[in-house]
Amino acid sequence: MNYYQEHQPEFLEGLKAFLRIPSISTLSEHKSDIRKAAEFVRSELEKAGLQQAQLIEGQGNPLVYAEWLGAPGRPTLLLYGHYDVQPPDPLDEWKSPPFEPAIRNDNIYARGSADDKGQTFILMKAVEGLLKQHGKLPINVKFLIEGEEEVGGEHIEAYVKSKPARIKADAAVICDTEMFALELPTICVGLRGMVYGELIVQGAGHDLHSGVYGGAAPNPIMAIAEILTALKDRNGHILIPGFYDRVQPPSAKERDAWARLPFNEKEYKEKEVEVKELTGEPEIPLFERLWARPTFEVHGIRGGFTGEGAKTVIPARAVAKISTRLVADQRPDEATKQLKEAVRRVTPKGVTAEVKPIHSAAPSLVNPDNPFVRAAADAMTEVFKKETVYIRSGGSIPIVGCFDQSLGIPSVMLGFGLPDDNLHAPNEKLHLPNFYRGIEAVAHYLETLGR
Numbered sequence: 001m002n003y004y005q006e007h008q009p010e011f012l013e014g015l016k017a018f019l020r021i022p023s024i025s026t027l028s029e030h031k032s033d034i035r036k037a038a039e040f041v042r043s044e045l046e047k048a049g050l051q052q053a054q055l056i057e058g059q060g061n062p063l064v065y066a067e068w069l070g071a072p073g074r075p076t077l078l079l080y081g082h083y084d085v086q087p088p089d090p091l092d093e094w095k096s097p098p099f100e101p102a103i104r105n106d107n108i109y110a111r112g113s114a115d116d117k118g119q120t121f122i123l124m125k126a127v128e129g130l131l132k133q134h135g136k137l138p139i140n141v142k143f144l145i146e147g148e149e150e151v152g153g154e155h156i157e158a159y160v161k162s163k164p165a166r167i168k169a170d171a172a173v174i175c176d177t178e179m180f181a182l183e184l185p186t187i188c189v190g191l192r193g194m195v196y197g198e199l200i201v202q203g204a205g206h207d208l209h210s211g212v213y214g215g216a217a218p219n220p221i222m223a224i225a226e227i228l229t230a231l232k233d234r235n236g237h238i239l240i241p242g243f244y245d246r247v248q249p250p251s252a253k254e255r256d257a258w259a260r261l262p263f264n265e266k267e268y269k270e271k272e273v274e275v276k277e278l279t280g281e282p283e284i285p286l287f288e289r290l291w292a293r294p295t296f297e298v299h300g301i302r303g304g305f306t307g308e309g310a311k312t313v314i315p316a317r318a319v320a321k322i323s324t325r326l327v328a329d330q331r332p333d334e335a336t337k338q339l340k341e342a343v344r345r346v347t348p349k350g351v352t353a354e355v356k357p358i359h360s361a362a363p364s365l366v367n368p369d370n371p372f373v374r375a376a377a378d379a380m381t382e383v384f385k386k387e388t389v390y391i392r393s394g395g396s397i398p399i400v401g402c403f404d405q406s407l408g409i410p411s412v413m414l415g416f417g418l419p420d421d422n423l424h425a426p427n428e429k430l431h432l433p434n435f436y437r438g439i440e441a442v443a444h445y446l447e448t449l450g451r
Contacts, residue, residue: 003133004440011125011439012108012432014044016101018083018117019110025061025084025151034147037083038062041124041145048128050143060155061147065166068131069140075372075449076140078169078409079127080399081120081176082149085112086424093426106432113430114421119175120145122416122435126442138450142167146399149176152359153398160399161406171372172403175442177415179434180391181262185380185441187373188413190291190392191400193326193363195336198356199224199343201318207304210312218350220318221303227353228320230346231339232296236280236289238324240342243294246329248365250292250392257390258287272419291392294335295325322355325394332360362401365392366410372449376412379445383437414442 004011023037024030038055041064046053050066061084069076088098088111096102101110112118123143130137144167146156160167177188201220208217232238250258265286269278280289303318305311326335340355347353366373368390377388393413400411416438422428 002440003129004436004443007129008436011121011436014125015108015113015118015121015435016110018044018121019101019108019112020099022099023084023112023147024087025148026087034061034084038064038145038147041083041120042066044124044128045143048124049131050127050141056159058155058159063147063156063159064143064145066143067141067166068127068137069142070136071138071140071450074139075171076142076169077446077449078167078172078403078407079123079141079143080145080172080174080403080411081123082116082146082153083120084147084150085115085117086150088426090426095427098426098428103432107429108432108435109427109429111428113428114178114417115423115428116149116176118430118435119416119438122175122438122442123173125439126446129439129443130446138447141446142169149397149399154359156399157402160402163406167407169407169409171370171409172400172407172411173376173442173445174397174400174411174413175416175438176397177393177395177413178417178419178421179415180389180419182418182431183384183386184262185377185384185386185388186415187368187377187380187388187390188393188415189368189373189390190328190365191363191397191413192291192294192394193330193332193361193398193401194323194396195326195332195339195357195360196321196323197336197358199227199320199322200354200356201227201320201347201351202316202353203351204314204316207316208314210314213314217314218348219314220351221301221315223348223351223353224301224303224318224320226348227343227346228298228322231342235282238294238296240296240338242338243324243335246331246334247292247294248328250288254390255285255288258285261287261389261391290394292327294327294330295323295394297323297325299323325396326363328363328365330363332362336360359398361396361398362405363396364400364404364411366412370410370412372410372412375448376414376445379448380414380441383441383444414438414445416441
């Protein structure tokens, strides 16, 4: 039994303590919990044997920084994670309280278990284990952990863009993705970016009686529906002019690798997505639709009267929450301009429409032949005893594009979650065998780079 296997009970207890902190970044009433989580991370890094463990204050939630730079001439990795979590709603769908970790069938259930406290803790414990065993690391490391990933990450983005010398590194390592399947070591080499915002439609100066004014007064909810259906057709094609111009299709090599992944589309449809039919561009294969094509989605619409009973009103205003997911080589600023212009062109008469951006992130794509990525794949294969596969993800991790653009470094995305971990949903979980082996794999990766 090695060091990491011997210390699994204390790793688990530490993770439970981390998960009990309700560090929900989107709700202001949890400000004190955000700081408590940041202090927890700082304290853990200090106890692990890292130096300069501190909070970096600024506009927003604190960043946590720590370093160990005792390997001159060796590579330096910037280890990233986030300590903030999504709200747990709806609470009545949780089988156990979201901030009281529960273990069932080799899984630990709690908000943040997979996204991203559990995976951040993997990085922390891997480094701690090497320091406790050897008193030193085979390479140099710098931790930069944030508390705003779930609300846009503005503090860390501004900090990274300022390019402080203290975070100079050769590559970043991020544990915030997933394995393609159970027991299958996976490295994610591509992420979609995004533009998220609100579509605001204004009609009359105040709500109107639908009997008195119906047939003459413009209806903002109807107008929003018309605008949205003019931006995407029934087959999933985005109708924003110029939106596809920069999209880079995957290579033949990548398509071949995706075709070899163990995947059952019927099972995916019925058990994971739980729908009768999958949608999207019918001429585009599924993995390409999920990983290498842009999207336009509507997340919510509000306006008018939705309470119990009846109220015959023509609302003065309606708002839709919308997003586009971007792929290489699309640019958030250009996509935003294209979206605004498209909305302007299709806005029906009688209303005004405005697109109000809230946050955005660039897409990212890393060459799998990068030596830092290859070394990670070798380490994962060694620990999991299976050949590592390369995938992309349809999600967005805004900091990846920022590391690329501002620091000029690749991000190595080692994922230890699973497709059914219920990220952002009730009963979020992390598979404990992945947690323990993830710690060993990251430690092995650092040792591999050190050689």
